[in-house]
Amino acid sequence: MVGLVLEDWASPSRATASGGEYGVLMYxxxxxxxxxxxxxxxxxxxxxxxxxxxxSVGIKHVRFWTLAGRALLSKxxxxxxxxxxxxxxxxSVAFGANNLTFTGTISGDVCVWKEHVLVRIVAKAHTGPVFTMYTTLRxxxxxxxxxxxxxKEGGALKLWDQELKRCRAFRLETGQVIDCVRSVCRGKGKILVGTRNAEIIEVGEKNAACNILVNGHMDGPIWxxxxxxTRDVFLSAAEDGTVRLWDIPEKKMLNKVNLGHPARTVSYSPEGDMVAIGMKNGEFIILLVTSLKIWGKKRDRRSAIHDIRFSPDSRYLAVGSSENAVDFYDLTLGPALNRINCCRDVPSFVMQMDFSADSCFVQxxxxxxxxxxxxxxxxxxxxxxxxIDRITWATWTSVLGDEVVGIWSRNADKADVTCACVSHSGxxxxxxxxxxxxxLFDFPCPEKFAKHKRFLGHSAHLTNIRFTSGDRYVISAGGDDxxxxxxxxxxAPH
Incomplete structure (x- = not known):
């Protein structure tokens, strides 16, 4: 019997569930x-x-509210x-003593309000929009x-006194330029900073030392x-044009490659020495893992690559695209990546692909x-x-087939189940x-509406899911979140 528990690490929201039950109930x-x-x-x-x-603040307005019993009064x-x-x-909004309120504007000014009356404007507190503010009244x-x-004077994070005379401006030294801060919090001599690049950085007030706590993809879904x-590491590819390498035991990002175009799919070779990446623009790239250098790249299609797979014998690369096609490349011919054949008469775009264990078939x-x-x-x-019945599949990621009829719920639309993965144990x-x-289901599950366990955490729209080596972990990727x-x-014991 198998269950899943959400690991407490770099996810922006935390949740655990077992059998469809929440750990905390709130009314x-x-x-x-x-x-x-x-x-x-x-x-x-x-x-x-x-x-x-x-x-409350928003488009060209500020309102000051008072809750009086069950009535809301505003000025x-x-x-x-x-x-x-x-x-x-x-x-943004922050507060001071003696009924002062500070609001950050889209033009970079900070407005100072006494009760509901504007008393001062600090012009160009930032050169661009003031997205976030935080006050410690202590x-x-x-x-x-x-x-x-x-x-040279400073960056997108600033610390002020109550008179809004700038106390300090911080340069966020993380190895790359950070010019946009979207969220801040402060306590115990440290400032937490959320950036446009989906990072959470801890900044020391005294020494301005920066420590990146969390990395993430910054734009669009993670596909x-x-x-x-063999190892407890995995790759993610996303619309932000990056592929990132994550270490599960260390709970951190190890490396990042900027590709310049949105990425849609990523796959390791059987030996783990190569990585194939399919792009939204129809290109695919093969990287050498040790050096992260490009071994080869090709663009035979003009629309998105939805799935890419190495054959178990490492000879072939299969590339499935939106153009109702799967192209085959013989890797033994070298990095020129000449297409040797393709699947014909595919009735629609390719969602998922799996090789047979002997590398002779693809589903x-x-x-x-x-x-x-x-x-x-x-x-x-x-x-x-x-x-077909005699074929042994090296992997199974298909949401279709007699073996997975039970993964579809009673009222499911065709598009409801978006991704699947069979464990290495089968x-x-x-x-x-x-x-x-x-x-989580038993496999195979050929009967309709099979029993299962549900686990909640993502906001909506999962895009991909995988078991890791040895079935120790499951990685799930979210679209909207x-x-x-x-x-x-x-x-668990039986």
């Missing part, structure tokens, strides 16, 4: 409600010294008589983060996940929701069921779906 009841504004509201935050007063920000003052779009210091042109054949799951089998490298379709299959659920979850497999 919320609505106290009061009222329309806030006709334009978008970006932040609503209670004053740290009050349970009844809060401020809009008044610009008073400050010369040339205009209501700007406000992105000492009154204010942290701001925004977009900043890099300079590709590839587990190393496809397609956008037409048909599972097809082809010979390698001739590309001839195999239609005899007796032949005893279990793990799936991801459009609702953010990871499900852009997160990688690491699940530890627990093998």
């Amino acid at each position: 919320c009841a609505k106290i009061a409600s009222r329309a806030g504004h006709t334009q978008r509201i970006f932040v609503a935050e209670f004053r740290p010294d009050s349970d009844t007063q809060f401020v 809009k920000g008044v610009l008073s008589s400050i010369e040339e003052a205009r209501m700007q779009t406000m992105l 000492d009154g210091l204010i942290v701001t983060g925004g977009k900043e042109r890099p300079s 590709g996940v590839g587990a190393h054949p 496809l799951s397609t956008g037409a929701y048909k599972r097809l089998v082809y010979e390698v490298p001739s590309g001839k379709q195999v239609t005899e069921q007796a032949v 005893l279990n299959i793990v799936t991801g779906d459009d609702f953010g659920m990871v499900k 852009r997160s990688l979850f690491v699940w530890r497999c627990i093998h």
Whole structure:
């Protein structure tokens, strides 16, 4: 019997579940409600010294709220008589003593409010938008983060006193230029910084030392996940144009390769010495793992590569694309990567591919929701069921087939189950779906609506899922949440 537990490491949200049950149950009841504004509201935050007063900011407005029983009372920000003052779009809010409020604007200014009246503008606190602010009323210091042109004087993180005279500007020394801070928090002599590049950095106030706590993909869904054949490391490929190497026991990112174009799929060679990467623009790249240098690259297609696989004997590379095709390349011919054949008459785009253990066949799951089998490298379709039944598959990532009928729920639409992976032992299959659920089944599961365990954590739309070497972990990738979850497999006694 196998269960999954979400590892506590670099994921931006933390959750554990077993058998579909949450670990914590919370109840919320609505106290009061009222329309806030006709334009978008970006932040609503209670004053740290009050349970009844809060401020909301958004597109060209600031409102000061008071909760009175079940009623919400508000006053809009008044610009008073400050010369040339205009209501700007406000992105962030912080608080000071004596009923002061600070709001950060899209133009880089910080506005100072006494109660609901504007009393001062600190012009160009940042050269770009002030995305985030944080106050500690204990000492009154204010942290701001925004977009900043890099300079010798400082960067996108700044620390101010209550008079908003700049106390210190910090350069975030992480090996690359960081010019955009999106979130800040402060305590015990340290500042936590969330960046546009999906990093969380710890900054020492006294020595300005930077320590990267969390790395992540910064743009678009994470599409590709590839587990190393023997080690507890894995690769992720994403829309942000990077492929990243992660160490599971150390719980950290080991390396990153910038590809220049969005990446859709990634796969290790059987020996773990090469990595194949399929790109959104139809190109694919093979890297040498030890040096991260390009061994070869090719672009025979003009649309996205959805899956890419080495054959178990390391001779062939199969490349499945949006162009209703799977191309075969003979790697023994060298890095020129000349296409030797392709699968014909594929009815739709290729979603997942798996080689047979003897490297003689490949199975496809397609956008037409048909599972097809082809010979390698001739590309001839195999239609005899007796032949298909005798094939032993090296891997199984297809969401289609008689062996996986049970992974589809009663009311499932065709697109609901997005990814799957059978364990190396062949005893279990793990799936991801459009609702953010990871499900664990026995394999095979040929009967409809098979029993399973559900595990919650992702917000929605899983894009990929893989067992790691030895079935010690499961890696799941999220689309909308852009997160990688690491699940530890627990093998309970029968």
